[in-house]
Amino acid sequence: MHLEDIVKALNLRVVSGEEGLAAEVLGGYVGDLLSDVMANSKEGDLWITRQTHQNIVAVASLKDHAGIILIQGCNPAADTMDKARKEGVPIMVTDMPGFEAIGKVYNMIATKKGPDPST
Amino acid sequence: MAAWKGLTTNVLSHEPAIYENSFPVEGGTYENAGHVSSQIKALLKGMKISKEVVRRAALVTYESEINICSYARSGKIVLQVTPEHVTIEAIDEGQGIVDIELAMQEGYSTATDRIREMGFGAGMGLCNIKNFSDFFRITSEIGKGTHLKMVIRIDKDFDGI
Numbered sequence: 520m521h522l523e524d525i526v527k528a529l530n531l532r533v534v535s536g537e538e539g540l541a542a543e544v545l546g547g548y549v550g551d552l553l554s555d556v557m558a559n560s561k562e563g564d565l566w567i568t569r570q571t572h573q574n575i576v577a578v579a580s581l582k583d584h585a586g587i588i589l590i591q592g593c594n595p596a597a598d599t600m601d602k603a604r605k606e607g608v609p610i611m612v613t614d615m616p617g618f619e620a621i622g623k624v625y626n627m628i629a630t631k632k633g634p635d636p637s638t
Numbered sequence: 639m640a641a642w643k644g645l646t647t648n649v650l651s652h653e654p655a656i657y658e659n660s661f662p663v664e665g666g667t668y669e670n671a672g673h674v675s676s677q678i679k680a681l682l683k684g685m686k687i688s689k690e691v692v693r694r695a696a697l698v699t700y701e702s703e704i705n706i707c708s709y710a711r712s713g714k715i716v717l718q719v720t721p722e723h724v725t726i727e728a729i730d731e732g733q734g735i736v737d738i739e740l741a742m743q744e745g746y747s748t749a750t751d752r753i754r755e756m757g758f759g760a761g762m763g764l765c766n767i768k769n770f771s772d773f774f775r776i777t778s779e780i781g782k783g784t785h786l787k788m789v790i791r792i793d794k795d796f797d798g799i
Contacts, residue, residue, distance in 0.1 A: 551757050552757050552760045552762065553704075553756075553757045553758055554701065554704075554758070554760055554762035554763050554766055555760065555762060557697050557700060557701065557766060558697065558762065558766045558769070558770070562693075568757075570756065570757045572668070572756055573668070573669075574668055574671050574672060574756065574757075574758075576672075577671060577672025577673075577675065577676065577700070578672070578700075580672075580676060581672065581675055581676065581679060581696045581697070581700055582693075598669075
């Protein structure tokens with residue numbers, strides 16, 4: 520599953536790091552507590568959060584995340600965008616509330632191996 | 639006052655370092671938070687150190703940086719790399735920690751609302767540091783500052799002597 524497939528399917532607005540959209544998404548992580556995300560997320564995760572300040576870029580970059588989705592139409596702060604562009608970290612914005620966004624992303628990643636044979 | 643984890647001998651060894659560098663960290667602002675961690679991550683990656691060790695070193699450095707940004711006037715991160723281990727020290731000039739045992743408890747934090755709003759100050763930082771290091775030492779003096787020392791093994795047989 521490539522990041523651009525998720526962006527297209529969920530109509531996410533890409534605000535930085537377009538060059539990283541071809542990256543493979545290996546999983547996902549949800550959280551607004553940065554220490555939790557630092558400790559428990561994994562490389563290749565798509566991180567879903569509503570934190571918008573510039574420190575999210577450092578976390579995503581240190582953890583080698585595929586990208587960050589900001590929910591509920593939360594736009595990143597100007598310095599967050601600057602930093603994300605510099606570091607090539609894709610940030611996407613959706614108007615969906617977290618529950619909905621997470622569910623849709625989960626479904627896409629969980630079904631990436633093809634449709635469920637029982638359906 | 640010191641709290642030790644996993645130490646049976648005088649760990650924090652004295653063999654000659656192959657690489658040592660010190661990075662200043664600004665206190666009282668998050669503007670550059672994560673900058674030192676990124677630098678250290680890139681340095682270690684360049685030394686062909688395993689991904690797992692780099693990941694853990696980046697994490698303990700990041701949490702230490704955030705602590706300095708949150709609670710200290712100024713500080714520095716000192717990196718030392720030998721063939722056996724990566725040692726990271728976070729040394730700050732700041733308020734110090736009143737009760738280290740309490741500070742080490744998961745969920746305990748003295749963070750202000752401003753810090754918490756940003757998703758820091760959940761009382762996880764020091765626990766993360768401890769959990770992701772092989773050896774960890776914390777000392778602190780009220781009104782002076784705090785000194786963290788973290789060792790991450792590169793050589794699995796390295797026993798801290």
